Amino acid sequence: MITNETTSTTTDPSELVDERLVRWYFLAACTFLGVSMLGGLLMAFQLVHWNPLNGIELLAPGRWRMVHTNAVAYGFLANAFLGALHWAVPRLTLHQVASRALSYFIFFAWQAIVLLTAAGIIFGPSLQTSQWVAAAASKYHLAMSLGAQGLEWGETPFWIDPVALLGLALVAYNFMVPIARAKPPLYVTMWYFMAAFVWTFLTYAMGNLMPEYHVAGTSAGAVGGLFIHDLVGLFVTPLGWGLMYYFVPIMLKKPIWSHGLSLVGFWGLAFFYPLNGIHHFLYTPIPMFLQYGAVIATVAVELVVTTVIVNFFGTLWGNGRAVVTNLPVRWFYTGMIFYFLTCLQCAMQVTLTFQKLIHFTDWVVGHAHLVMFGVFSMWLFGIMTYLFPRLLGRNWYSHALLEWHYWLSALGVLVMATDLILAGLFQGYFWASLQPWDVSLVGSYPFWVTRVFAGLAMFLGFLCFVYNLWMTYRGVRSPAAEATPASATWLG
Numbered sequence: 001m002i003t004n005e006t007t008s009t010t011t012d013p014s015e016l017v018d019e020r021l022v023r024w025y026f027l028a029a030c031t032f033l034g035v036s037m038l039g040g041l042l043m044a045f046q047l048v049h050w051n052p053l054n055g056i057e058l059l060a061p062g063r064w065r066m067v068h069t070n071a072v073a074y075g076f077l078a079n080a081f082l083g084a085l086h087w088a089v090p091r092l093t094l095h096q097v098a099s100r101a102l103s104y105f106i107f108f109a110w111q112a113i114v115l116l117t118a119a120g121i122i123f124g125p126s127l128q129t130s131q132w133v134a135a136a137a138s139k140y141h142l143a144m145s146l147g148a149q150g151l152e153w154g155e156t157p158f159w160i161d162p163v164a165l166l167g168l169a170l171v172a173y174n175f176m177v178p179i180a181r182a183k184p185p186l187y188v189t190m191w192y193f194m195a196a197f198v199w200t201f202l203t204y205a206m207g208n209l210m211p212e213y214h215v216a217g218t219s220a221g222a223v224g225g226l227f228i229h230d231l232v233g234l235f236v237t238p239l240g241w242g243l244m245y246y247f248v249p250i251m252l253k254k255p256i257w258s259h260g261l262s263l264v265g266f267w268g269l270a271f272f273y274p275l276n277g278i279h280h281f282l283y284t285p286i287p288m289f290l291q292y293g294a295v296i297a298t299v300a301v302e303l304v305v306t307t308v309i310v311n312f313f314g315t316l317w318g319n320g321r322a323v324v325t326n327l328p329v330r331w332f333y334t335g336m337i338f339y340f341l342t343c344l345q346c347a348m349q350v351t352l353t354f355q356k357l358i359h360f361t362d363w364v365v366g367h368a369h370l371v372m373f374g375v376f377s378m379w380l381f382g383i384m385t386y387l388f389p390r391l392l393g394r395n396w397y398s399h400a401l402l403e404w405h406y407w408l409s410a411l412g413v414l415v416m417a418t419d420l421i422l423a424g425l426f427q428g429y430f431w432a433s434l435q436p437w438d439v440s441l442v443g444s445y446p447f448w449v450t451r452v453f454a455g456l457a458m459f460l461g462f463l464c465f466v467y468n469l470w471m472t473y474r475g476v477r478s479p480a481a482e483a484t485p486a487s488a489t490w491l492g
């Protein structure tokens with residue numbers, strides 16, 4: 001082991017990585033995912049009139065729909081990414097993060113931000129009990145500040161925005177220091193991570209501050225579209241791709257198929273993704289040349305994503321059986337297939353011809369679940385399945401439960417996405433036929449019932465994972481696990 005006090009250089013992974021913190025991040029991620037899924041289920045039940053909690057204002061599905069999306073983005077994805085970053089960055093750079101104390105501060109501050117965001121949404125200004133506060137606040141023109149902002153994905157109350165931005169700046173600093181100390185040339189994973197730190201900060205600032213204070217009307221819509229798209233493209237995507245470029249070669253024990261192609265993906269993402277935003281607002285008063293530009297840039301992004309998928313399948317070439325024998329690899333490559341399906345779906349969705357039919361329908365919600373759950377959550381489940389035994393120092397309690405988690409999640413999201421995509425087509429045709437609105441609601445009902453069961457399957461899969469984790473943490477060994485040979489490569 002080489003250790004240098006001043007630069008904290010060490011090749012001993014146990015000193016490089018704060019495993020307790022990685023564990024905490026993953027546990028926080030799982031907690032928020034559970035909350036988010038319950039919020040999604042509540043909304044899904046409401047849409048088929050099966051909401052058992054009807055009439056309780058604090059559990060109003062309208063509020064919990066926002067908690068659902070915010071808890072997924074900032075509670076689940078951000079926490080899981082931060083945990084994985086704390087594992088991967090020190091190992092790749094051979095340097096610890098800038099400050100472990102700062103890492104812990106960020107951990108607690110981030111949980112507070114996510115919880116306050118949820119509180120802002122749930123106890124928003126329309127709540128009866130907060131009326132006197134709202135009245136007092138409106139006197140000082142602060143009415144909106146008490147609750148959620150009226151911007152999709154930017155619902156975070158305005159008083160939390162500066163704190164969230166400070167948190168993002170500290171995250172960037174904490175990881176940029178080891179990256180700056182690493183010996184060049186930097187592996188492509190680092191390129192993605194560095195870009196993500198800068199882009200996420202800028203995206204969050206743009207989306208949460210500009211429409212609120214500086215632009216209005218159609219321009220605010222254009223900025224809002226850019227914001228929601230960049231959250232996926234410039235925060236989730238570079239971190240997800242960066243982590244796959246790190247974990248896939250490790251799991252398959254071979255280098256990535258083409259380093260050149262991985263750079264095409266990086267520069268393609270950087271150049272084309274920010275031009276996509278207005279595709280969320282086709283057929284609006286936004287100038288048509290911008291709408292056409294967004295459509296063309298979207299097609300370009302689909303080609304860029306295809307290069308990334310090709311690169312990962314090139315890497316798998318010759319090791320195909322790993323998809324069967326190695327569960328994390330199976331999670332990763334199932335995510336790749338869903339990625340390809342998302343691109344196919346998007347290729348149609350982005351055309352103006354198709355938009356005439358599916359705009360504002362459940363097709364879009366199907367698309368959102370396909371990419372957020374089918375791709376990025378699958379990758380994160382694969383990473384957690386691989387890392388938890390290492391973080392807890394024990395083998396998984398039950399391989400069968402891990403398989404249940406995989407199959408219920410994969411089939412659940414496949415059914416949910418297919419169902420909502422079809423629902424969207426039907427809704428589009430109902431609306432185009434100019435029948436009364438209610439007719440489209442009656443037509444949507446069977447699809448929404450199917451969504452409830454698909455969601456329940458995904459939630460059940462998640463519960464299998466949580467139960468398995470709990471038993472693993474307690475050190476219980478299932479009889480089936482006892483029978484597994486020590487040499488099994490099942491978890492890489």
Ligand code: HEM
Binds near residue numbers: 458
């Ligand atoms: C228990 C499983 C789930 C159920 C039942 C569910 C249900 C729902 C429902 C009912 C909506 C609102 C749709 C509408 O407004 O018409 C929604 C939106 C959304 N959900 Fe889920 N969801 C689940 C899991 C997830 C997960 C795990 C993710 C991400 C990892 C996710 C991501 C999203 C996104 C991004 C939206 C916004 C879609 C849009 O506005 O187009 N959902 N979900």
